[in-house]
Amino acid sequence: MKFKKEQLIELSHPLLADQECFPYHPYPTGYTSASHWYIETLLMMDSHIGTHIEIPYHRNENGLDCKDWPLEKLIGEATVINVLGKKPNEPITLSDVKKYEGILQEEDMIFLYTGYDQYFHTPDWQPYPYIAEDALAWLLSFHPKALGTDASGIELPGIDTQELPGEPNHVNCFKNGTAIIESLTNLGAIENCRPTVFVLIPMAEGMDAFPSRIVAIKGL
Template identity: 30%
Template sequence: MMIDLTHTLTTSAEAPMSIWPGHPTLEMKKVAAIPEQNANVTLISLGSHTGTHIDAPNHFIADGLTVDKYDLTKLVGRALVIDVRGKKEREIITWEDMQKWEGEMHEGVIVLICTGWSQYWGKENYEDHPFMDLDAAKKLMETGVRVIGCDTLSPDSICSPECQVHREILGAGGMIAENLRGIEQVLTLKDPIVSLLPLKLDSCDGSPIRAIAWSAGDILG
């Protein structure tokens, strides 16, 4: 079984998308259409951090790696779900909340922070998500983990202009996938594998992704 961890990119008013304040919104425009033309073609415009996406180190680190330079083998790997769905609006996720999974954290493991907040995607309170503190980010990096994902706008508080968690993880050469959906479904998989591959965008600080997860024993295709 394959699980889609990706929000739909849409301009529909009936399915509004959440977006970081000030970032570009999604635009989709038909530039060719059947039957007037012999094919359908759509012009797509969006920010590098729109929808379900991944942050490269260069997002906050001036000389950090961009998405086209990052080692793709680090973005497909064993998923470890940190289940903190009991957290409330703007509640801090501490290392104490994550510590019981420490024995499973090591280089190559992709940590997915499950707050359950993806249920509020497109709603006003999506911005009020729980968030990690700096100590948790530091200790997570000490385990050797370099790639994390979250079902929120950010692992930082939206009220924190310093974005210290971003700077800690990206500064360690890590990557951060944001706006994942349905991480809790990964808990149903045996030996889950997750893929967070970006587009090959030249010298870009981030990229939309199609995030998926499956059991290691499954044969894709």
């Protein structure tokens, strides 16, 4: 496989110490001198920092963790659904997503392009546009490998909380065998081109989610 660097699109935010919305603290533990640099780093982090993938163990004690999530579900073609202009706590509706009928294909990765990546690492990272339940059901009928958003979440809002307790959107995705990816970026760069996407995470036992380096390759 050969490609030009212009075909590579970064879909992940950088991880910045003490600037994430969840704990992320790297601690150097090595030693240095005037002539020698050597460190190792002890890292304390939340599994949901940065651009990250969430899988069934997040909501099901018997669900697959990052160690056992199938490799073939981390690589695939993607369709970007443009829902720019949605307001915080406004639903992404069935009519919004049905505009892509005839474009979506079975087992695509489906990415919701809200434009809310501009609020990442700011106090306005929440709330966000969410997916209405009937819109989600229609998208899941395509059995997507992953459902992603450049906002910080997909969940229905609660009355007194940012997200509805019980997280039905999460649960329905996981029951369908669909991973969730939150806080993507640069989706405008891959709109209308069906790129091949790689979600790079370690095979980490006991992890319900993991910050991810997600790369799209256009024009393969």
